[in-house]
Amino acid sequence: MKEILKRSLLFVALVSTLVSTISVNAEGIELGDVNGNGTVDAGDASEILIESALRGAGQGEFDSEKEKNADLNCDSVIDAQDATFVLIYSAVAGAGAEITVQEFIYEQLPELRPTEPPTEPPIEPPTQPPTEPEPEPTIYVDPNNITYVFNTKTKKFHSPDCRDVDKIASENRQDFSGSREDAVNMGYSPCGHCKP
Numbered sequence: 001m002k003e004i005l006k007r008s009l010l011f012v013a014l015v016s017t018l019v020s021t022i023s024v025n026a027e028g029i030e031l032g033d034v035n036g037n038g039t040v041d042a043g044d045a046s047e048i049l050i051e052s053a054l055r056g057a058g059q060g061e062f063d064s065e066k067e068k069n070a071d072l073n074c075d076s077v078i079d080a081q082d083a084t085f086v087l088i089y090s091a092v093a094g095a096g097a098e099i100t101v102q103e104f105i106y107e108q109l110p111e112l113r114p115t116e117p118p119t120e121p122p123i124e125p126p127t128q129p130p131t132e133p134e135p136e137p138t139i140y141v142d143p144n145n146i147t148y149v150f151n152t153k154t155k156k157f158h159s160p161d162c163r164d165v166d167k168i169a170s171e172n173r174q175d176f177s178g179s180r181e182d183a184v185n186m187g188y189s190p191c192g193h194c195k196p
């Protein structure tokens with residue numbers, strides 16, 4: 001254990017000299033910023049390694065907040081890998097890369113990236129209930145007193161004895177028992193042959 005710690009600290013010391021002049025200025029840095037000085041740098045890596053060593057001896061000192069910020073790889077262990085991520089991030093950010101610690105970790109460990117929540121299907125506007133078709137006005141028909149015959153397609157009305165009546169297709173033919181005025185009011189116009 002001692003050997004590992006010594007080596008780790010040596011590693012930190014080495015990288016520290018490389019990145020010590022680099023200040024990663026980012027607002028609201030938390031992840032990786034174990035010492036809370038607003039930057040993620042070798043100082044944080046040192047703290048992580050020391051904590052790792054202390055924990056190995058059952059003497060960890062980090063509170064839950066620090067622990068959260070120190071566990072960069074989210075494996076619930078504070079160890080040299082977290083410190084390494086801190087140092088690499090520090091170097092990467094110091095070299096000008098504009099990347100958050102979190103995004104950096106996601107790039108290194110894509111499996112940590114939270115999956116996008118399934119997008120809610122867009123809310124369909126409530127469909128209008130189909131409008132009832134206007135009921136066809138019931139046409140009064142007295143079979144014994146057919147005054148006119150309608151062609152519902154051409155909107156003409158005929159005398160029942162007009163020769164055109166026989167040519168009206170049955171689905172377009174509508175017998176009518178009413179006045180001429182009624183027929184006109186219903187939108188029908190007189191046939192040009194029988195001139196009803």
Ligand SMILES: [Zn+2]
Pocket residue numbers: 157158159162163164165191192193194195
């Ligand atoms: Zn006619």
